[in-house]
Structures are given as C-alpha cells and as structure tokens.
Amino acid sequence: MSVEALTHPLLSGAAHGFLGRRGGVSTGDxxxxxxxxSEDNPTLTSENRRRAVDAVLPGGMLQTCFQIHSPDVVTVCQPWADADRPRADAxxxxxxxxxxxxxxxxCxxxxxxxxxxGVVGAAHAGWKGAxxxxxxxxxxxxxxxxxxxxxxxxAVGPCIAQKSYEVDAAFETRFLEQSPENERFFRAGREGHVWFDLEGYVASRLRDAGLARVGMLGEDTYAQEERFYSFRRATHRNEPGYGRQISLIALPG
Incomplete structure (x- = not known):
C-alpha cells in the first residue's frame, strides 16, 4: 500500500501533505x-519518516520539534539533529x-x-495550543x-471531529470565559458533558487572525481506524500504544 498524502488546493504553492497511517512498515497496534x-522500533520509525518525506518532497530535510502543547514557534534556518530538536509546537x-x-x-x-x-509554516494545534x-x-x-x-x-488537516470529541462542562467553561462566541463550537451531550468542534475552533482562530484563505479537510481521525492514528480511540480501547501521523510542508529546493 502506498503512502496516502492528502493535499489542499490553498497550499498549492508549496510541497505538502497531510499523511495518515497508510503505506508504512510498523506492525501491531x-x-x-x-x-x-516513543513507542516503536526506531528502525521502523526511521523508514516511515523517510517514506513520508519522499511522498511530499523527495530528498527534503525533515525537521520536527519536541511537541509540548504550547504556543511556541521555532524558525528553522538550518537543519538540526533529531536529538537536538527544540521544545515547541510550530x-x-x-x-x-x-x-x-x-x-x-x-490534535x-x-x-x-x-x-x-516564499515562507511556510506548520503547527500542532491540540486544544491547549490552539x-x-x-x-x-x-x-x-x-x-x-x-x-x-x-x-x-x-489548511487544517485530519483531527478528531466534534461527533467524536466529548469533553466535560469545565472544559467548555474555559472556552466561554475566553469568549462567549466560542459557544458555537460546543454541542450539548449527556449530563455534564458537551461535544467540542476542534477543527472549527482552529479555523476560526485563523480567520480571526486575519487570514482570508482558510481550508479544512474534514477528516475525523477517531472514526477512521484504517487511515489514521487516534489517541482517544486507543485510550477507549485500553491499547498500549496509539502511534502518530505526520503533516508536512516545504518550499521546493
């Protein structure tokens, strides 16, 4: 099975892809x-990363950070060793x-x-970072x-959809205190719980920041087991690991 790299027309000026779990060599869960x-055989992970980069920009130099659910951003001027990757989320x-x-x-x-x-960026937007x-x-x-x-x-890539993302009332209160308009990203659920639209919230933050061109892929990671890894799905099943997919963007060299 080949690597699946989803793209969005708004990003046609760059080499990019939102990848899932198809096309790799890891096994089991x-x-x-x-x-x-963090959870896999490093040889398999390295091969998967090589395949991911080749699917988007063959010969490109992959740079990632040690993600900590923060608003911190790193400007990449030259490649660093994976062991030296900075703690940041964009x-x-x-x-x-x-x-x-x-x-x-x-996320x-x-x-x-x-x-x-000629400038590109990538951000990991979990609810905390967003x-x-x-x-x-x-x-x-x-x-x-x-x-x-x-x-x-x-463009906002594959993430957990509102129909799959149940949170408690305290979670909603945090967002309403930020802005009463955030109510539109929540739908009532069972007592003391609501359903949160992460994708919609992130897209709204982008538009509110002044971006006129914002896209959403509308792909639910939780509901599509064959295509995407999902922390929440693995947690609900008490699985020992959950894996991660990668999203990539680059200026062609």
Missing amino acids: LAGLNVSY LVTDRPGIVLGVLTAD APVLFCDANA FTGVTDATIAAMEALGAIRENIAA
Missing part, C-alpha cells in the same frame, strides 16, 4: 506509517528543501503558506520572515 519514536522557514513536520493523533495539524514571499494561540504565533513568525498576513493561506 501501530501498524502503518507511525512516525513517533515551525516556520523560508529555506527551500527544509520539510517542516508536525505529529498528531487527534489538529495546520499547514501555512505564503507562496509570494487555546493559547499557537496559530497566531505561527503567523507572526512567518511575518518576521517576510510573509504578508493577507497572503498567507492555511
């Missing part, structure tokens, strides 16, 4: 294109051939591109490299 070293660059990658397993991957300025402004910080970091906010396009 992690079967497929798992790109996380990356930006204006260097051709550098492939920016973010790992997810229900929302967001890819950015200003084709005119809430504290990781996408806003990514846009600002791209501007520091010469991007123009009005020219930046962004």
Whole structure:
C-alpha cells in the first residue's frame, strides 16, 4: 500500500501533505506509517519518516520539534539533529528543501503558506495550543520572515471531529470565559458533558487572525481506524500504544 498524502488546493504553492497511517512498515497496534519514536522500533520509525518525506518532497530535510502543547514557534534556518530538536509546537522557514513536520493523533495539524514571499509554516494545534494561540504565533513568525498576513493561506488537516470529541462542562467553561462566541463550537451531550468542534475552533482562530484563505479537510481521525492514528480511540480501547501521523510542508529546493 502506498503512502496516502492528502493535499489542499490553498497550499498549492508549496510541497505538502497531510499523511495518515497508510503505506508504512510498523506492525501491531501501530501498524502503518507511525512516525513517533516513543513507542516503536526506531528502525521502523526511521523508514516511515523517510517514506513520508519522499511522498511530499523527495530528498527534503525533515525537521520536527519536541511537541509540548504550547504556543511556541521555532524558525528553522538550518537543519538540526533529531536529538537536538527544540521544545515547541510550530515551525516556520523560508529555506527551500527544509520539510517542516508536525505529529498528531487527534490534535489538529495546520499547514501555512505564503507562496509570494516564499515562507511556510506548520503547527500542532491540540486544544491547549490552539487555546493559547499557537496559530497566531505561527503567523507572526512567518511575518518576521517576510510573509504578508493577507497572503498567507492555511489548511487544517485530519483531527478528531466534534461527533467524536466529548469533553466535560469545565472544559467548555474555559472556552466561554475566553469568549462567549466560542459557544458555537460546543454541542450539548449527556449530563455534564458537551461535544467540542476542534477543527472549527482552529479555523476560526485563523480567520480571526486575519487570514482570508482558510481550508479544512474534514477528516475525523477517531472514526477512521484504517487511515489514521487516534489517541482517544486507543485510550477507549485500553491499547498500549496509539502511534502518530505526520503533516508536512516545504518550499521546493
């Protein structure tokens, strides 16, 4: 099975792909294109990462960060060793051939591109990062490299959908305290619980930041076991591991 790399027309100015679990060599609960070293045989993970990059930009130099559910962004000027990757949740660059990658397993991957300025970005937007402004910080970091906010396009990739994402009332209260308008991202559920639209919230943050071109893939990681890894699905099943997929973007070299 070949690697599946989903794309979005808004990002046509860059080499990019939202990848799932198809086309990899990992086995067992992690079967497929798992790109996380934390639970897998490192030889298999390395091969999966090589396949992922080749599916988007053959010969590209993959750069990822040690993700911590923060709003922190790193500007990539030159490649670093995987052991030296910084603690952050987003990356930006204006260097051709550098492939920016973010790992997810229900959180929302967001890819950015200003084709005119030659600047790209990638963000890992779980609810914590999205809430504290990781996408806003990514846009600002791209501007520091010469991007123009009005020219930046962004797409939200596969993530857990509202119909699969039940949270408690305290979770909702946190978002309503941020803005009463956030009520539109919640749907009532069983007593003391609601369903949260992470994808919609992230897209709204992008539009509120001044981006005129924002896309959503509308792919539910939880509901599509054969295509995507899902932390919540694995947790509900008491599985020992859950794997991660990767989303990639680069300026062709």
